[in-house]
Amino acid sequence: MEQHYAICRVAVAPLRAEPSDKAEISSQLLFGDHVEILQKTERWWQVRNGYDDYQGWMDFRQLAGLTREQFAASQYNQYLVPPAPVNIAVDSDGGKYYLSPASILPLYDKGFCYLGEAKYEVLFEPRHVVAEDPENIIKDALFFENVSYLWGGRNFFGLDCSGFVQTVFKLNGFSLKRDAWQQAEQGTTVDFLQEVQPGDVAFFDNAEGRITHVGIMLSPTEIIHSSGRVHIDPIDNQGIYNPELGRYTHKLRIIKRYS
Structure with missing residues (x-):
């Protein structure tokens, strides 16, 4: 039977352009993360992430199969890995998985989650997301302070700018798209900058007018971004000023609110 759906069974897997x-x-x-399989080669599968519709190629060995019913059920996960330095899940063979914040715990119930037919014991208290919660956005954003920038990154050891914003909002019940320009179309x-509330999101463009950067506002004068x-930088109507470089690094385009 042809396999059309799958789920990520490792802590972090690269999603590649080719x-x-x-x-x-x-x-x-x-x-x-649950995916729809779009096409296959001998080793590589092109997939679409069920959470944000992002597409890419990955090694099929990093996936476990799902039925259509299991894929549909995965759309409504309310239990996530919390923002904490160590979160461990254990499979039936005793293998440990060190999970990044905002990872999904499919079908979580009484200390266990399920990836297809595989059962995992969850050795931490999950984040139960039952509604959008803007109160925790700043607290969660600050948890990731000093995580390195990584192009394409969505995990605790490397985040790009839009991955950082998507992760923080996911932890608080807000579903954002993957790339900065896509997030700018939401909310x-x-x-006016003076009307900013903590948790608003600022977007920045390049010389061609294309949105290339995003960050979370802490106040009308400060932003946290990757x-x-x-890290935290000062911001004004011109954009982000980086004290280490002694100049403006990102030109402000638009500010959005999602709550």
Whole structure:
């Protein structure tokens, strides 16, 4: 029977632009991410992430099969890996998985989650997301402070700018797309910098007018974002000013609010 759906069974898996180990890592899948299989080669499968519709190629050995019914059930996960330094799940053979924050715990119940037919014991208290919760956005954003910038990164040891924003909002019940330009199309516009509330999201463009960067506002004068590392910089109507470089590094385009 042809396999059409699958789920990520490793802690972090690269999602590549082409079916090759040498190809650019455009994003990552985390433990519990469920995917639709679009096409297959001998080793590589092109997949679409069920959470944000992002597409890429990955080694099929990093996936476990799902039925259509299991894939559909995975759309409604309310239990996530919390923002904590160590989160361990254990498979039936005793193998340990060190999971990154915002990873999904499919079908979680009484200390166990399930990836297809495989059962995993969860050795931590999950984040139960039952509704959008803007109160924790800043706290969760600060948890990732000093995580290194990584192109395509979505995990605790490397985040790109939009991966950082997507992860923080996912932990709080907000479903954002993967790339900065896609996130800029969501939410409502904040007209003036002075009207910013903590948790609003600022977007920045390049010389061609293309949105290339994003960060989370802490106040009308400060932003936390992933550039080099996740850190706090001052911001004004011109954009982000980086004290280490002694200049503006990102030109402000628009501010959005998702709550």
